[in-house]
Every structure is written in C-alpha cells, then in structure tokens.
Amino acid sequence: MTTTNQGTARRPGQPAPDLVLFLVFHAGLRRDFKRLADAYDRCDPGDARRLAPIDEHTALLLRALHHHHTSEDEEIWPMLRTLAPEAGEVLDRLEADHQDMDAVIERLTSGRLTTREKADDLRRLHELLSGHLDLEEAHAVPVIRERVSAEWWEEVGERVSKSQGRDLPMIAAWLMDVAGPAERQHILDTAPMIMRVLYRLSWRRAYERRAAQIFG
Numbered sequence: 001m002t003t004t005n006q007g008t009a010r011r012p013g014q015p016a017p018d019l020v021l022f023l024v025f026h027a028g029l030r031r032d033f034k035r036l037a038d039a040y041d042r043c044d045p046g047d048a049r050r051l052a053p054i055d056e057h058t059a060l061l062l063r064a065l066h067h068h069h070t071s072e073d074e075e076i077w078p079m080l081r082t083l084a085p086e087a088g089e090v091l092d093r094l095e096a097d098h099q100d101m102d103a104v105i106e107r108l109t110s111g112r113l114t115t116r117e118k119a120d121d122l123r124r125l126h127e128l129l130s131g132h133l134d135l136e137e138a139h140a141v142p143v144i145r146e147r148v149s150a151e152w153w154e155e156v157g158e159r160v161s162k163s164q165g166r167d168l169p170m171i172a173a174w175l176m177d178v179a180g181p182a183e184r185q186h187i188l189d190t191a192p193m194i195m196r197v198l199y200r201l202s203w204r205r206a207y208e209r210r211a212a213q214i215f216g
Helices: 020-042 049-084 085-108 113-145 150-162 166-178 181-190 195-213
Strands: none
Touching: 020 049, 020 113, 020 181, 049 085, 049 113, 049 150, 049 166, 049 195, 085 113, 085 166, 113 150, 166 181, 166 195
16 A cells, blocks of 8 residues: 655645546546447357457456556555545445456456357446446546645556556557547647657557457
8 A cells, every 4th residue: 555645645736636547548448348248249259360359459458447446446545545534435335346347357357258248248347337437537536636646646657557568558549549639639748758659650550450350
C-alpha cells in the first residue's frame, strides 16, 4: 500500500489530476467486451484463423482490465481511504465488484470454454462493468479530482504504463481509437515524444489491422 505524504493530497489552488486516460480506458471497457462477444457469435467455431485475433484481443483486454483493477486496489483505493474516509463504503463495493469480475476473467482465461461460452461470459462481464463504472465515475472519480494531487496521480499513471510490458503498444493504440478528437489530441500533447513517434510509425497500423480482422 502507498503511504500518504506531503505530495499525495491536493492542496487549495493546485490543479486537479489529469483523468483523461483513466476515463478513456473506462470508455474502451464499456465499448469492447460486448463487441468481442458479438464477434465470437459471428465466427464459425471451427475457423481457427478467424478466431485467433479475437482470442488475442480478448486476452489483451482481460489482462488490461485485471491490471487496472490491481492498480486501483493496491494504490488508488488505499490512498482514497486515507484522504477521504467517508468514501469507504463505496470503495468496499468497488473492491467487491473487482472480485466478481475476476471470477469471470478467470473462466475466460481458463482455455476450456467454447466460443458460445466465451460470448456469454463477455456479455456478463460487460454487465458487471457497466454498473461498476457507473458507481466509480459517480462517486470515486469526484473524490479523486477533489482530494488527490496531480503529481501523485501522474506517478501512479507512469508506473501503470511501464508495467504493461509488451502489451503497451496495442493498449496505447486501442486507447487512441476509443478517444474522441479532443481526448486524442490531449493524449498526444501529453505523451512522451518516443510514444508519439512509435504510435504514428507502427502502433496505430498494428492495432488497425487487428481491429479490421475482428470487427470488419
């Protein structure tokens, strides 16, 4: 657990943390698990070539979702409990939701499901996520904006980004696809130069090829 220090609490007059990427990530989760379920439904279960990119992208987003939940449970929620004890009940519910979703993720990554079962579990995950993110954005996000310092939030974001490992290029390009025009420009304006260059040279095209294979 991260311990509180002088740099974690937002002080009067300081800027609010930049939540653009955080909320774009949420938007992507809301959009794509149902789309992936639909892709499985359209696919012949015996067509291994067609199934491969759907399986790969599903596995990528499941890893990203689990990674996101872990960073919240290990860093963000403990900090909010320190800075805003009154948010404890909501945070308890959010952590319980994570456990429910992790059970679905475990089934989906077991390697034992049919395409129909994968589609059903992805729709279940979509339903769980929708309620979870509604609660989080209505109650936890305003507390983050009000109580957490921009510096601490940026440090957490950098750690999360680095820990994505080999998934980072595809996750970054996926986020850019999810983002609206203003959000996309903001992400480009605030991202490190090397990431902007790599996105334009290769990451975007690799993602677009996969998306075309899956969604047409």
